Amino acid sequence: SGSVNNATPSAGVPANFACIGDPNDDVWYRFTASSTNHLVVLSGNSYVDRIEAFSQVLVGSTLTLNSLSCASAVSGVAQINLTGLTVGTTYYLRVYSSASQPALNAVLNNFSICIQTPPSNDDICSAQVLTAGAFATYVTGNNSVATDGSTIAGSCANFGSNFFKDVWYRVQAPSDGVLAVNILAGSYTDHDLQVWSTNNQGNPCAGTLTSVAC
Numbered sequence: 001s002g003s004v005n006n007a008t009p010s011a012g013v014p015a016n017f018a019c020i021g022d023p024n025d026d027v028w029y030r031f032t033a034s035s036t037n038h039l040v041v042l043s044g045n046s047y048v049d050r051i052e053a054f055s056q057v058l059v060g061s062t063l064t065l066n067s068l069s070c071a072s073a074v075s076g077v078a079q080i081n082l083t084g085l086t087v088g089t090t091y092y093l094r095v096y097s098s099a100s101q102p103a104l105n106a107v108l109n110n111f112s113i114c115i116q117t118p119p120s121n122d123d124i125c126s127a128q129v130l131t132a133g134a135f136a137t138y139v140t141g142n143n144s145v146a147t148d149g150s151t152i153a154g155s156c157a158n159f160g161s162n163f164f165k166d167v168w169y170r171v172q173a174p175s176d177g178v179l180a181v182n183i184l185a186g187s188y189t190d191h192d193l194q195v196w197s198t199n200n201q202g203n204p205c206a207g208t209l210t211s212v213a214c
Contacts, residue, residue, distance in 0.1 A: 023050070032089070033088065043077045049072055118147055198210070
């Protein structure tokens with residue numbers, strides 16, 4: 001959690017004209033990337049409503065900030081989905097209000113901020129295990145920070161050539177060879193589902209995948 005109470009403007013920050021508002025009450029955070037993708041979430045109220053992400057760039061012998069992305073809050077929440085990050089590199093976040101004057105009620109200057117990482121089943125090598133049974137047992141999934149998958153031969157034609165924000169599961173087929181897979185829609189409803197088999201059950205990420213159904 002944080003606050004922009006009594007915050008002053010920062011000098012020497014490059015302007016990003018896509019970021020509207022007056023950053024005259026900015027506060028700063030930094031994080032070290034543990035993945036090539038991170039989702040930054042700012043939440044609070046309608047007053048603290050801007051977040052901007054920066055990387056550091058070496059120009060000659062001087063380190064300067066480079067604006068990567070910015071976002072405005074919608075219903076009190078602002079999100080930046082950072083992709084193409086370098087693992088181990090430090091990145092910076094600036095939070096501020098777009099208003100020219102601070103809120104009279106100090107509570108309105110408060111906010112919460114967090115960094116999310118890709119799900120554990122982001123690729124086939126770490127696919128989440130499901131158990132087939134006579135009755136459906138659902139697990140909860142989230143692909144909001146999943147990385148985009150690479151093109152795999154045998155992809156379903158109607159899906160196109162890209163796998164955006166894909167997550168992986170694995171299940172052993174029952175003895176009769178019949179397997180029904182269902183998805184219950186959550187907040188995200190535009191899902192595609194593809195079933196694959198592999199010739200390397202012990203290490204599927206090293207095997208050859210064959211598309212079974214879409």
